[in-house]
Amino acid sequence: MSKILIRGAKVLGGEARDVLIDGETIEAVGSGLSAEGATVVEAGGKILLPGLVDLHTHLREPGREDSETVLTGTRAAASGGFTAVFAMANTFPVADTAGVVEQVYRLGKESGYCDVQPIGAVTVGLEGKKLAELGAMHESAAGVTVFSDDGKCVDDAVMMRRALEYVKAFGGVVAQHAQEPRLTEGAQMNEGVVSAELGLGGWPAVAEESIIARDVLLAEHVGSRVHICHLSTAGSVEIVRWAKSRGIDVTAEVTPHHLLLTDELVRSYNPVYKVNPPLRTERDVMALREALADGTIDIVATDHAPHPHEDKDCEWAAAAMGMVGLETALSVVQQTMVETGLLTWEAVADRMSFKPARIGRATGHGRPVSAGEPANLVLVDADYRGAVDPASFASRSRNTPYEGRELPGRVTHTWLRGRATLVDGNLA
Structure with a gap:
């Protein structure tokens, strides 16, 4: 599994940081982390949360x-x-x-x-x-x-x-x-x-x-x-x-x-x-x-x-x-x-x-976004605004009360133990 560098994400809504994932684990959290050998995800100030x-x-x-x-x-x-x-x-x-x-x-x-x-x-x-x-x-x-x-x-x-x-x-x-x-x-x-x-x-x-x-x-x-x-x-x-x-x-x-x-x-x-x-x-x-x-x-x-x-x-x-x-x-x-x-x-x-x-007692989940922790993460574009379209749901059912309602925020990326399950809003 290749390295992933999430660049410029607001970790838990705080200051922008880089987060380096190596395999299933967060290797480092900091500023100006090297992207050598890593796939780079430009977060651009999006919110990074634990999965x-x-x-x-x-x-x-x-x-x-x-x-x-x-x-x-x-x-x-x-x-x-x-x-x-x-x-x-x-x-x-x-x-x-x-x-x-x-x-x-x-x-x-x-x-x-x-x-x-x-x-x-x-x-x-x-x-x-x-x-x-x-x-x-x-x-x-x-x-x-x-x-x-x-x-x-x-x-x-x-x-x-x-x-x-x-x-x-x-x-x-x-x-x-x-x-x-x-x-x-x-x-x-x-x-x-x-x-x-x-x-x-x-x-x-x-x-x-x-x-x-x-x-x-x-x-x-x-x-x-x-x-x-x-x-x-x-x-x-x-x-x-x-x-x-x-x-x-x-x-x-x-x-x-x-x-x-x-x-x-x-x-x-x-x-x-x-x-x-x-x-x-x-x-x-x-x-x-x-x-x-x-x-x-x-x-x-x-x-x-x-x-x-x-x-x-x-x-x-x-x-x-x-x-x-x-x-x-x-x-x-x-x-x-x-x-x-x-x-x-x-x-x-x-x-x-x-x-x-x-x-x-979900082992490996609900952990801090810090070095040494499992790379279960979600990246959120909090500035997004859009109407809910149930036709786009991955669920087999469409019984949402929000159809046509404008809601804020959009999940752009999800990682399960370092493996992307969602990339740019699309299932991997």
């Missing part, structure tokens, strides 16, 4: 290859600047055994665009009745440390307690989809003024908040780690803030779409805005941004949820819930957090690389 890590991705394979595969999903990840993603367990069959997680892990290795770390199901078949093979999945070649029934809530308190106790033995974490099912039967959108006006079934904030409150208390009682998936309400923020003040080992994520979009968009009845948890109010959006800025919310995770055309191009009530997000995540964070002054680029690296890698 992004997504703790919440749906790659759909095995079973729903009509919407995404590990290959197409990791190509989308590389296009968005990600070098590692955690693949959710709601596949067909469910990733609740060592055999299935090893299959996903192997497919990720074969893709070559991004490291794929499978997430194991908490319960068999996501049915909430019996613990899945947590220990076997952890001891498998995939080395699973994160477990989630995402898409469904582990609503049984005894089952959740048992899961927290089990994963504590090897330092694992349970990632909870916080949704009390009895409070959300028939729910179609956020419960509030807009749902009342439209006559759509409401998904109340308390359905999320009550589960989070229960689970942080369970985590405290057990002395285990719990992670809250796609936190979406101002009340949830306050519960997590309180839990952290007590020293409870809880982390939380927010999606890009919950940082930008509100339930007012549902007035269009366009199913592209149908997602779980639903788009909330402007007040919730502002609370989520502030919480991400002050560290109450630890990370940004995409909840990339691809669906084929026929599952979204239908009436609202029949449409599937979910949005693709890998290829637009960084742009949305730039618009909502960087351009508003809430986060610096260094803080973006913390929320989208360092911390998610730490929570998921």
